[in-house]
Amino acid sequence: MALHLREQNFSLRDIAASLVITKGKKKGRHPSPATVLRMLHDHDEATATAAASTS
Template structure:
């Protein structure tokens, strides 16, 4: 699945941009933060 496909499927549910799709940069940041969080949980748990 491409990054553009992911951004088309995601919808912001809160805040001032509610109902809009996030930018590809935002999706990349979200994925990076998720990876960092899961890696940290694996090393401590």
């Protein structure tokens, strides 16, 4: 969902407000914009690493 919203040029705050944590201690709450940034950054790195290893 976060990737889809980022493609639509939503801000980190808007993305964080749209997401809901489904597990753990903070279940039912929204993640912080910093958490969303970290998740997207980790995804981008993993994607880049996967693309580099297939070349």
